[in-house]
Amino acid sequence: MSEIPSPSQTNSKGGETISPQKIVILGVGNLLLSDEGFGVHVANELMKLDLPQGVSVVEGGTDGFRLIDTITEADRLIVVDAVKGGASPGTIYRFNIDEVQSCPSGFKTSVHQIGILEVINLSGLIGKTPHTIVIGIEPKSLEMGMELSPEIKARIPRIIELIKEELKRII
Amino acid sequence: MGKKITIDPMTRIEGHLKIEVEIEDGKVKNAWSSGTMARGFEALLLGKDPRDASYVTSRFCGVCYSVHQICSARALDAAFGANVPWGGNLIRNLVMGAEYIYDHLIHFYQLSALDYIDIMAVANYTGKDRDLLAVKDKIVGLVKANDTFPLTPRYKPDEFSVKDPDMVISAVSHYIKALKMNAKARNMGAIWGGRTPHYQNIVVGGVTSYPDINQVARFRTMLDEQKKFVEEVYIPDVLAFGTGPLWPLAKMGVGGGHYNYLAYGDFPKDQKGKNLVFPAGVIIGLNPANIKVDPFNPDDITEAVKYSWYRENKPVHPYKGEQVFDLDKKDAYSFVKAPRYKNNAMEVGPMARMIVAKNPTLLDLVSKGAKPGAVARHAARAIETKLIVDACYTWLDELLTEMTKPGFRIHDTEHWDPPESGMGSGFHEAPRGALGHWVKVKNKKIDNYQCVVPSTWNASPRCENGVRGQYEESLIGAPVPDPENPINVVRIIRSFDPCLACAIHIIDPNTNEIRKFMIE
Numbered sequence: 001m002s003e004i005p006s007p008s009q010t011n012s013k014g015g016e017t018i019s020p021q022k023i024v025i026l027g028v029g030n031l032l033l034s035d036e037g038f039g040v041h042v043a044n045e046l047m048k049l050d051l052p053q054g055v056s057v058v059e060g061g062t063d064g065f066r067l068i069d070t071i072t073e074a075d076r077l078i079v080v081d082a083v084k085g086g087a088s089p090g091t092i093y094r095f096n097i098d099e100v101q102s103c104p105s106g107f108k109t110s111v112h113q114i115g116i117l118e119v120i121n122l123s124g125l126i127g128k129t130p131h132t133i134v135i136g137i138e139p140k141s142l143e144m145g146m147e148l149s150p151e152i153k154a155r156i157p158r159i160i161e162l163i164k165e166e167l168k169r170i171i
Numbered sequence: 172m173g174k175k176i177t178i179d180p181m182t183r184i185e186g187h188l189k190i191e192v193e194i195e196d197g198k199v200k201n202a203w204s205s206g207t208m209a210r211g212f213e214a215l216l217l218g219k220d221p222r223d224a225s226y227v228t229s230r231f232c233g234v235c236y237s238v239h240q241i242c243s244a245r246a247l248d249a250a251f252g253a254n255v256p257w258g259g260n261l262i263r264n265l266v267m268g269a270e271y272i273y274d275h276l277i278h279f280y281q282l283s284a285l286d287y288i289d290i291m292a293v294a295n296y297t298g299k300d301r302d303l304l305a306v307k308d309k310i311v312g313l314v315k316a317n318d319t320f321p322l323t324p325r326y327k328p329d330e331f332s333v334k335d336p337d338m339v340i341s342a343v344s345h346y347i348k349a350l351k352m353n354a355k356a357r358n359m360g361a362i363w364g365g366r367t368p369h370y371q372n373i374v375v376g377g378v379t380s381y382p383d384i385n386q387v388a389r390f391r392t393m394l395d396e397q398k399k400f401v402e403e404v405y406i407p408d409v410l411a412f413g414t415g416p417l418w419p420l421a422k423m424g425v426g427g428g429h430y431n432y433l434a435y436g437d438f439p440k441d442q443k444g445k446n447l448v449f450p451a452g453v454i455i456g457l458n459p460a461n462i463k464v465d466p467f468n469p470d471d472i473t474e475a476v477k478y479s480w481y482r483e484n485k486p487v488h489p490y491k492g493e494q495v496f497d498l499d500k501k502d503a504y505s506f507v508k509a510p511r512y513k514n515n516a517m518e519v520g521p522m523a524r525m526i527v528a529k530n531p532t533l534l535d536l537v538s539k540g541a542k543p544g545a546v547a548r549h550a551a552r553a554i555e556t557k558l559i560v561d562a563c564y565t566w567l568d569e570l571l572t573e574m575t576k577p578g579f580r581i582h583d584t585e586h587w588d589p590p591e592s593g594m595g596s597g598f599h600e601a602p603r604g605a606l607g608h609w610v611k612v613k614n615k616k617i618d619n620y621q622c623v624v625p626s627t628w629n630a631s632p633r634c635e636n637g638v639r640g641q642y643e644e645s646l647i648g649a650p651v652p653d654p655e656n657p658i659n660v661v662r663i664i665r666s667f668d669p670c671l672a673c674a675i676h677i678i679d680p681n682t683n684e685i686r687k688f689m690i691e
Contacts, residue, residue, distance in 0.1 A: 032231070061230065061236070061368045061369045062230070062236075063236075063367075065281065065353060069357055069358070072354065091691070093690065126347055
């Protein structure tokens with residue numbers, strides 16, 4: 001969707017080159033389903049750190065639609081979430097949102113409803129779609145529980161390093 | 172035996188729902204509604220400090236988090252013996268009022284509208300309005316780029332679908348505007364809640380943060396903008412569609428169901444909570460000519476599990492409910508329990524609220540020939556959005572008055588510590604319908620916790636008497652001339668604003684190539 005030029009896309013950036021780009025790190029997930037809450041745990045850790053100017057951290061919980069203003073206000077978005085890719089638990093993924101087919105291709109194949117990727121897609125309708133990178137982790141457990149699995153929790157420092165590297169590349 | 176079709180999952184709803192219908196002679200003859208995901212977050216609360224409940228329960232759902240937070244706080248208020256000061260109640264009302272506005276807007280525009288319009292009709296727009304031409308270009312551009320999500324996938328438009336290019340393009344432009352309104356509305360609750368999503372301010376005894384005049388002013392400014400959209404766009408759209416092209420569907424009363432309605436009542440207008448914006452009440456077997464509303468008694472609620480994947484049990488009051496799954500149970504077909512009120516399957520939500528309230532605007536539509544059903548449900552939702560917007564102004568004024576009083580309070584601090592033991596129930600009219608939480612405290616810890624959510628009422632399976640749930644019953648007789656295109660089934664279910672199981676948020680990309688993005 002980001003390839004399609006729209007009037008609002010030009011408006012949103014027009015002539016504002018002086019202000020630094022707005023980078024949002026968005027941690028999402030359900031805190032009650034153990035590793036599903038990974039993004040939330042990471043966001044809470046990131047909030048304790050000194051991050052460069054123009055970088056904000058949003059703990060999005062399980063929200064979908066209501067994150068749309070966070071998304072449209074961002075020039076660049078780094079989404080942190082659990083990603084089910086079928087690799088071994090703790091595997092870290094990094095991809096550009098344009099690289100994955102996020103839209104349900106039919107009623108029968110949709111595995112989730114209005115999720116975060118759909119909302120990012122939708123943001124193009126009302127403004128700009130930020131350049132979006134997803135940093136994800138293969139979960140071990142999706143059982144009910146408010147704690148991460150130990151091996152997933154142990155990956156948080158590495159994820160934070162990767163996010164910092166990502167920021168260095170952008171800024 | 173008719174032809175059986177299954178819709179699984181329903182898209183553009185929030186949660187996991189499977190609907191099976193049996194079609195005979197072009198009509199639904201029988202129906203089954205299944206929640207396909209196990210709930211049972213309540214178990215997480217056992218043994219915890221009761222004060223955690225309003226935070227933990229707000230994580231139950233990614234869409235309607237604050238509704239659990241307030242319901243939980245109210246259950247705890249009762250169990251702790253806390254008496255929320257009027258200032259605290261006003262702020263609670265304002266947080267939840269904001270919730271209504273964006274929930275209902277999203278439901279109508281983002282989740283439902285596409286069931287009623289033929290979106291491709293925008294290509295035939297021949298008018299000269301520049302904004303609408305931009306919408307046309309945008310949609311046509313998306314179609315050409317083969318990138319039309321979320322406008323597709325869709326069911327095929329049928330004889331009821333609106334195909335007039337002017338009406339459709341205006342609806343699509345409002346769809347886009349509603350998204351923008353939603354982005355703005357999101358911050359209204361955060362003014363009081365401290366953050367969003369998952370507000371922080373509603374706790375047992377009241378709220379946590381004293382308001383200042385700037386907050387009141389900011390809320391009012393944002394409310395002005397929402398009010399304008401509700402009055403000038405949302406309500407006119409619902410009326411134009413409902414009494415225009417969709418009037419035949421409204422008159423047929425497609426999606427009526429049992430005609431039993433339940434409202435717990437909510438939004439106190441005074442400290443005692445005697446007067447409510449949405450009154451409480453029960454209607455069994457609606458007679459529109461003579462509406463008889465009985466008082467609501469929470470003791471008359473039971474939950475049956477005969478057709479649910481829970482350990483066999485007699486129907487019990489939620490205080491006695493348990494969450495022990497039995498996945499091998501014969502005849503079970505849902506993770507949703509079957510709540511009943513005096514053994515009746517009930518509808519909860521906007522239409523139940525507006526009928527129980529004998530709302531004149533809705534009853535006027537009914538007297539003109541609209542039968543309570545899918546279309547009337549959309550109308551009721553729009554009507555109550557306006558009621559809430561208006562009430563928010565009153566609450567802001569009252570809050571300003573309260574703030575100037577000496578000894579202004581927002582919290583009953585004397586009842587902050589958990590009691591040794593106690594029990595309490597909390598009720599809230601969530602945008603989707605009647606929500607209840609029941610808590611038992613023992614040794615200052617949570618001993619039992621049960622929630623009955625609105626979609627449990629509406630989406631319930633059969634109970635031990637074989638009585639269908641409200642979704643199931645509302646589908647009976649619905650026209651489905653083409654089993655490949657059960658658009659009326661979808662319209663009916665969606666009109667309830669279904670929400671089940673709540674918020675699995677994992678990214679599960681539709682590609683087999685996700686592994687190539689592994690970095691370590």
